[in-house]
Amino acid sequence: MFSFGKYFFNKNKIARRFSFSYVFTGFIGLLFLDKLVQIFFEHNDVSKNGIFTFGLLFIISTGILLYFMINHMQKVIRNIEKAYNDLKQKEKDRLAPYEFALDHSVDAIHWFTLEGKFTYVNEATCKLDGYTKEEFENMYLEDVDINFTRETSPLCMNDIRTIPNWRIESTHRRKDGTTYPVEVSGHAFIYNGKEYICAFARDMTQRIENRNKITKMNEELQKSVKEKEILLKEIHHRVKNNMEIISSLLNMQAYKSEDEKFKEQMKESRSKIHAMALVHEFLYLGKNLAYINVNEYIERLVDDIKELYISNNTQIEVDLSIDKMEFSINRCIQVGMLLHELCVNAFKYAFKSNRKNLLYLRMKIEDENIHVIIKDNGEELKDLDKLRKSDSIGMQLIESIVDFQLHGTIEFKNNSGLECSIIFPKKEVK
Incomplete structure (x- = not known):
């Protein structure tokens, strides 16, 4: 159903509607006023209060006209005000979530x-x-x-x-x-x-407090670690000294005895003890308490064995070829004892004072294994099986270390001297 008021006061067409209403009302008012004037002059004499009556009619008619125009203007203003308030409320509702987020932000x-x-x-x-x-x-x-x-x-x-x-x-x-x-x-x-x-x-108050707490904890931990490192170094130092004392006691026992076989046994025992004491010496002197530099350790081990078993008139050349690697304490002692026995055997039985002697030691990392070759230029053995079946303590120690500690394999062969090849997994190696 058509609504004149709704159509006439549509806010989207206020200017056009107002202009139309102004022209229409003024036109009707003028026609009404013109008709009144004609009727008035037909029935009244201007000389008898005509002007007053005409003025009164003019005021009344224009008053009615102004009433309709002002009343319409008031409706237009109220409509504009209502539209403005609605728009303002919508804008407020649209911004409310953003204002809430801003005011309730932690920052x-x-x-x-x-x-x-x-x-x-x-x-x-x-x-x-x-x-x-x-x-x-x-x-x-x-x-x-x-x-x-x-x-x-x-x-x-x-x-x-x-x-x-x-x-x-x-x-x-x-x-x-x-x-x-x-x-x-x-x-x-x-x-x-x-x-x-x-x-x-x-x-940042809480963050800085937490950061200071963490810094303090780290400092305390570093201090504790440093103290433990010093303690461990001292322990290794004392273990090494105790082993040296044991070695000295064995040397005293050998010195008092006239049994050459006993003296040789004491000499071998001292050499074994020294090989283990050398590990603790490297740990005490080194920066790392968990791993030992293999290159330096083996070089020092071979030199010490050479000094103990070889006289000054025996010419020996040692050829070391070792990849750079570090062993754990446990693995270093195992490999050290193994190489000690093999080197001692070479120094005792393969090398002679009347010729040039050569000890070749190679240790390489190959895939996931470590391959060790130790070779001398002494006389070849006629019966290699007899060597493997030997009941000597040294040979039993070699077999035990390779099989049960390194979980590797060992092979002896003649190659212009005796050559020993050992392969074991690359574990506890850095």
Whole structure:
């Protein structure tokens, strides 16, 4: 059903409707007034109060005309006011979630002019700094940040405008005079044709406290580790000294005895003890308490065995070819004892004083295994099976280390002397 009022006062066509109503009402008013004038002059004499009566009719008719026009104008104004309030409410409802998010943000949010004057702060800012939003309207950056002045605040705003991902750590001062550390990030934006700076400040008090606690804990842990390293080094040093004492006691026993076989046994025992003591010496002198440099250890081990078993008039050349690697304590003792026995056998039985002697020792990493070759240039053995079946303590020790400790294989063969090849898995190796 057509509604004249709804159609006539449609806010989208107010100007056209008002113009039409003004022309229509004025035209009807003029026709009505013209008719009244004609009727009046037909029945009245102008000389007898005609002018007064005509004026009265004119005032009444124009009053009626003004009433309709003003009444229509009031309806138009009320309609505009209602439309404005509806639009304002819709805009308020649309911005409500954003205002809620800003005011309930954990971070303090500030809007600045390019001169560093506050134009907006959220509730978090007020809680952190102790000022009201009204107080912030007359404040500048330097009023809360002790690291800026009236001269440097605009420079800071310009840095935020020009530096991507701008971020600093600073210190804010509360209304009561206390300070707290903050991490601040910011960027520029344009609103209503004017450029502003938006900065986010996060209270770093808890983070710094946690960081200081972690730093203190790390320092205490490092101190504890250092103390334990010193203690372990001291333990290795004492173990090494105790082994040297045992070696000296064995040497004293051998010196008092006239049995050459007993003396030789004591000499071999001292050599074995020295091979193990050497591991503890490297741990005591080295920087790493878990691994030992194999190259340096084997070189020192061979030199010590050579010094113990070879006289000055015997010429020996030692050819070492060892990949750079580090062994754990356990693996180093196993390999050290194994090489000790093989080197001692070569020095005792293969080398002669009337010729040039050569000891070749190779240790290489091949895939997931370690391959060791130790070879002398002495006389070849006629019966290699007899060597494997020997009941000597040295041979039993070699077989035991290879089979049960290294979980590897060992092979002897003649190759212009005796050559021993050992392969074992690359475990406990760095």
